[in-house]
Amino acid sequence: GAGVSQTPSNKVTEKGKYVELRCDPISGHTALYWYRQSLGQGPEFLIYFQGTGAADDSGLPNDRFFAVRPEGSVSTLKIQRTERGDSAVYLCASSLTSKGDTQYFGPGTRLTVL
């Protein structure tokens, strides 16, 4: 079956612009996670959704970052007033439930802020 998909695969934007990154989880997975990978580092947790609600957003770096999952499936990570330091690979993962099931990762979106 289809895995986690993310669009776009690459996004180049200018400093100060608004961007949206999309994640399509595996069908039927209730838990969805966003991670960010900066250059030379391993991915770091940003936010977790159980169903439609953001159950844990402790990893979001500041209030310019926001994510939604209105129907409990597709999620959108939104970044306002982008800064050059936001340049990274943004990864999405999903799992069947949140209680210790394997997280399956998407291919990521590479965001470059000029």
Added chain:
Amino acid sequence: KQEVTQIPAALSVPEGENLVLNCSFTDSAIYNLQWFRQDPGKGLTSLLLIQSSQREQTSGRLNASLDKSSGRSTLYIAASQPGDSATYLCAAPSPTTSGTYKYIFGTGTRLKVLA
């Protein structure tokens, strides 16, 4: 608090060599551990997933082992090829206060296999 360390940070080997990548984790109460491959400028490709009840998993020329008691996992690559050149990441789950788990990643081992 889960911390994941990978050694070495970089490795360069001639084609055909067998090699071992190391991953250590501080919290042994994990339910699984994953190994990923990442090519330059690309996302993650899952290579092997080891459940906590397993000691090893194999896929082709790759074999991953897990020793929870010592907090270690190794990824063994047999008969390395130039196409194996990539960064290899391991990730272990860590519980969150919200009742779920987040993966903690190592910083990876950057492998270069020379033709």
